[in-house]
Amino acid sequence: MTETAEFHDRMLSLGLSRVSEAAAIASAKLIGRGDEKAADQAAVDAMRTQLNKLDIAGVVVIGEGERDEAPMLYIGEEVGSGEGPAVDIALDPLEGTTLTAKDMPNALAVIAMGPRGTMLHAPDVYMDKLAIGPGFRDGVVTMDMSPAERVSALAAAKGCSTGDITVCVLERPRHEGMIAELRTTGAAIRLITDGDVAGVIHCAEAEKTGIDMYMGSGGAPEGVLAAAALKCMGGQMFGKLTFRNDDERGRAEKAGITNLNRVYTRDDMVTGDVIFAASGVTDGSILAGVKREVGYLTIETILMRSKTGSVRRMTYRNPTT
Numbered sequence: 001m002t003e004t005a006e007f008h009d010r011m012l013s014l015g016l017s018r019v020s021e022a023a024a025i026a027s028a029k030l031i032g033r034g035d036e037k038a039a040d041q042a043a044v045d046a047m048r049t050q051l052n053k054l055d056i057a058g059v060v061v062i063g064e065g066e067r068d069e070a071p072m073l074y075i076g077e078e079v080g081s082g083e084g085p086a087v088d089i090a091l092d093p094l095e096g097t098t099l100t101a102k103d104m105p106n107a108l109a110v111i112a113m114g115p116r117g118t119m120l121h122a123p124d125v126y127m128d129k130l131a132i133g134p135g136f137r138d139g140v141v142t143m144d145m146s147p148a149e150r151v152s153a154l155a156a157a158k159g160c161s162t163g164d165i166t167v168c169v170l171e172r173p174r175h176e177g178m179i180a181e182l183r184t185t186g187a188a189i190r191l192i193t194d195g196d197v198a199g200v201i202h203c204a205e206a207e208k209t210g211i212d213m214y215m216g217s218g219g220a221p222e223g224v225l226a227a228a229a230l231k232c233m234g235g236q237m238f239g240k241l242t243f244r245n246d247d248e249r250g251r252a253e254k255a256g257i258t259n260l261n262r263v264y265t266r267d268d269m270v271t272g273d274v275i276f277a278a279s280g281v282t283d284g285s286i287l288a289g290v291k292r293e294v295g296y297l298t299i300e301t302i303l304m305r306s307k308t309g310s311v312r313r314m315t316y317r318n319p320t321t
Helices: 009-028 036-051 097-101 147-158 173-184 196-204 220-233 246-254
Strands: 057-062 086-095 108-115 126-132 166-170 188-192 213-219 236-242 263-265 275-280 291-293 296-305 310-319
Touching: 009 036, 009 086, 009 108, 009 275, 009 296, 009 310, 036 086, 036 097, 036 108, 057 220, 086 196, 086 220, 108 196, 108 220, 126 196, 126 220, 147 173, 147 213, 166 173, 166 196, 173 188, 173 213, 188 196, 196 213, 196 220, 213 220, 220 236, 220 275, 220 296, 220 310
Parallel strands: 057 086, 166 188, 166 213
Antiparallel strands: 086 108, 108 275, 126 213, 126 236, 236 263, 275 296, 291 296, 296 310
16 A cells, blocks of 8 residues: 555544644743743644654654754654654644744644655745735746736736735845835735744635735745645745755755755645644634633634645634643
8 A cells, every 4th residue: 555545634634633732732821921932842842742642654844953953843753653654744833932922913833744755845944935825827926026026917817906915924124125115016015023834824815814915035844834734725835945055055955955946836845635734822813822711721723634625623622620
């Protein structure tokens, strides 16, 4: 039996949701406490413990860093019981450590799983990203276009004015020029301080979030996680690795990347069927955050499968001790 045939995504999906829920619950205790490292470590510990209960032979391909940088959930770490399908795991136990520490919106616990060899082993470098939601022809926007041209092209495809387009951008000094150009089109800009996985996911639910497009550079590992979500929800995404020095180029080569100028599509970053789960830590436009009430916690999770295109939203009530 092949690895792909052994990947029973329907059976594994509920177990994956428990993994993201465990990380969200653990990190929620540190919301607003000002300690990013403690919040992240709590999420890592809980996610790893829950992952090891799954009957999978998993390998972390997107994780907390290289083995010498992270004691747990490092790239290459084997997780799961070892009994079951061989799978790739991409995860961010706490996407938005600063958001959690400061009690700001859109912190998530995020994880994706696919058959072994189906996820890009993205090095820890920046990736220039561009994403839109479903329902558009292929190539309606491209990486070759300027930011202003992308807004004009998407507005034409939607049959609206450029002033009706909203673009999500990570608020960083490196994006100041791009933001200035976008403003010349009349488009609205939703600036986010952290959490560009959530930023990309926003595009897939434009009617709910009000965001039509995501663009700008952020972490390449987060780009693969975002691509996994869009593969389930629909939408287009492009990514190109960017390098600041020879050390970063060396990381890419170590990860097996030979064409450093390649533009990756969503399906280049995630080549097979994938399941994706995200649980809200703090309140956001995608998911509600963890709610503390007397005697229990309530957690909201989105669980998705690319094979069927199913998107399931679940509320989990967990008694506290």
